[in-house]
Amino acid sequence: MFQQIYDPVNGSLFASALCAMLPLLSMFVMLGWLKISPHVSAAISLLICAVVAGFIYGMPWATVANVGVYGAVFSVLTVLWIIVNAIWLYNLTVRSGHFAVLRDSFALISDDPRIQAILIAFSFGALIEALAGAGTPVAIAGAMLVAIGLHPLKAAVIALVADTAPVAFGALAVPITTLAQVTGLSFEELGHHVGRQTPVVAAFVPLALVWIMDGKRGLRQTWPAAVVAGVAFGAAQWISASHFSVVLADVVGALASAAGVMVLLKFWKPTKLPADAFQNDVTKQAEHIAIGHSRKQLMLAYAPYLLIIAIFTVVQFGLVQKWLGVGTFKFAWPGLAISTQEGKSIGTMFTLNSLSAAGSLLLLAGVISAMMLKVSARAAVETYGKTLVQMRWAVPTVLCVMALAFIMNYSGQTATLGRWLAGTGSAFAFLSPVIGWIGVAVTGSDNSANALFGALQVAAAHETGLSPALLAAANASGGVLGKMISPQSLAVGAAAVGIIGQEGLIFRKVIGWSLFFLLMMATLVYLQSTPVLSWML
Template identity: 35%
Template sequence: MTFTQDFTAVGDNLALSAIVAVIPILYFFWALAIKRMKGHMAGITTLLLALLLSVTAFNIPIGMSIMSASQGIVYGLLPIGWIIVTSVLLYKLTVKSGQFSIIRNFILSITEDRRLQALLVAFSFGAFLEGAAGFGAPVAISAALLAGLGFNPLYAAGICLLANTAPVAFGAIGIPITAVEGPTGIPAFEISKMVGRQLPFISVFIPFYLVIIMAGFKRVWEVLPAILVSGISFALTQYLSSNFLGPELPDILSALVSLFALVILLKFWKPKTIFRFKGEIETAASAEIKKAPDPTYSPGQIFHAWSPFLVLTAFISLWGIPVIKNALTGHYEGTNFILKGINGLGERLTFLPEVPLLNNKIINDTGEAVAAIFKLEVLGAAGTAILFSCIVTKYIARLSWKDVYATAKETLHELKFPILTISSVVGFAYVTNASGMSTTLGMTLAKTGALFPFFSPVLGWLGVFITGSDTSANLMFGNLQKVTSLSVGMDPVLAIAANSSGGVTGKMISPQSIAVACAAVGLAGKESELLRFTLKHSVFLLLIVCLITFLQHNVLSWMIP
């Protein structure tokens, strides 16, 4: 038995169908932002509501709907949940060994100003991790670092989600852009060029915006040189690399240039006043006389303390190299002896079973059967790269296996509810995709006609909110963007790029991202507070991308490659 997706299932009307399709999304916002449910309860009830509507309104057989949810739940565990567990474990190991206290003092030696620490860790270092690993690792690790430096955990999570806007489109060695070439037929390099002519406007603005949120508009001018150096160096490198090298390296290069440029600036320039959060200022003022001098560390001690994160960078970069990635997943076809050996192990640790009742049983809008597999790439998963980093860290930090085991047990205990949240919301995303609910919403937005160039990024924003991934949003709506843009006289390269650029602004409110960020800083159950923090910023930045796209279509068409 097969199921053909019907995008006008409710009353044979697209608008009515879209109203029903948006109900689970509105419910999720209500559950978190208004009702303030715990994340796992909001996720589970949203999944149950989506299952009910997919069967009763969109007529997908109940078995198919349940199996699509199971496919999403499994994906929520591997690779996403696996990344979160190993990322938090790595951070906890550095804390347990005492290495993190050295890292903390090293960053404080560069600057004690909280605004500049956010630029260094959340913006630059987070972007580097996004470029190398993607998924949840950048937010998890950078948020944990900021919380360890003394940031309010909720603030640390929110700032890192916001900072992560700039690099998402080129994340994980450019996968969001390279992936969309397949379904659209438009070269990834052309899409990379166009995204590189949109996102730098956001990238140069994000450091400025971060400081406004943290300290207010008046305190921006005190660190304006740092903001300009951080933002302009990142944006300029992002433009040059995306337009002349391709989609693989913009994040890594932009992050490194921005990080080093800011560190060099801080060697010669310091803000006149050191900004700390209100409670910290009061504490510092009352304890100033009693305060002991900060310990000084040798370059060797500093390098040793940072080495777990250097090892992490090496592993996730290695895992991202295409030829090695192929070997780790059992798809290597070369003759190199070492890679052939890894390929054999990767093949044995890669499991791709079909999803029962679902594989090739759903017919999509193009009349094609949709493959459905449980993609279990154990060795090739980014979380496994982080696990290897944890093992190496065990020896670097001279921890016993007993310490590692106790820390791992503690980590799993703390993350049980966040992992449940992530699995349920990914299950929800898969149900909406399988039933056709997400495509119904996309087709409704595509009916905006002459205003479509303005609303085109909203499709990407919606896709990332639902799936938690710019890659998935591009695969979901990329071809719809192409077809619709041609019908309204819009350049398809601009429309597909707008899908990716709009998607980055939805990352900070995606249920997956919210759950990951809360898990990283020990705020499981506080997802509603984090969503309330990020929602307005997401909508504001989305409107900027919408305006940029509209102007590039109507006034600045010379910017389209």
């Protein structure tokens, strides 16, 4: 059995943390500054991670390789299967011509592309995140933004930044469920705390979106809609998580956000943009939308996305989960026996949930959508093949990144970083969200980051005298802000808008927003640990 050591460099936690940072720093530097392609950056960072695990942390080379394969295989169902099927479903709507109808319907709500971006990326994206998660909203919202005329790079950035506040309650609050399991704290208590953190950031996200899209002019002309969307979402998420339902917090928030904007537009209109405002045909299209779209055409255009919502809702029922569970197989990953520094065995169970996996449910939605949209079986298969070609560089990126994440986790590198940050005393309340941010930046999943660091946050709380529920919730809330810089998310965003290979450029566009919102969240959590804002909890 391999036993982790968290301070392998001469017993120094600080020196060990510097070594543990190398894989992450190398990836961020290559993506953000050296402009190396993402799959190459991920492969080199994976090699660096393996070297650190083998030479510094003493993990046997055969175990390093085995853990890397474990991570890569794990990513197939949890990431790639979802991404491919989500983009395939979108491509089906494009091929059938119904996506153009959907685009027109958003223009009917408002002919201002900035308002459309808020509704698509923030409100509609939050609804998809609430039910599916795992990169699905980035893929769908990004593609939809391109369809209404946005530049692909701008569409990817907006979709990534928008997919922040909903993530902690994504997939019907699975990250909160996981956090409760690993910490032993109450699910409701954790949900209440997260529901008093992420809504504050949510209120500002739509303002960031219009700034990204149109700078100062966009902020000046559309701030009422941005404020209504953000505040309505945040307030509804807060109320639902605190008094109604933690599981439905994102659903309620998304619907409240869209409804708030639509009501506002009955009484207020943004300043009319010049026809060439964005050097695309968005506003021109809006002037002569095919009003002749029938009710049936509009329903068909929305059908695939309504179908996603319906399917992911139905599978939450216990009886359906029991049926789908027939296709679930669990087994210990062969050849792995790992324990913590304290001697506690680390689980290496692999779950093959072939029927209930989010990707499988998206595949089902795609098959039914193809029939509803009258796309022939041959055309659907051809579209699937083209989708795989479209994803050809995103696949190795995700495989390498997940292999890296698993090697960091199982060798002890990630725990080293967490424990080093936890040694800051009462100031740890400020750094607590940073740990969640690191976890999601590496794994691409708030659920995984909670599983990884949830117990550490509680242990640090006991050592520092801080609230365990506050710090555990901060892990989830801070983690959502690392989603936009995660290599998996970058790969999804680039693939969805058709700019594969430009993930580094997307990273440079979103890293500033990620750090800005992280600073906001860290400050909020710190103040919540003091009498200044403790009343919020």
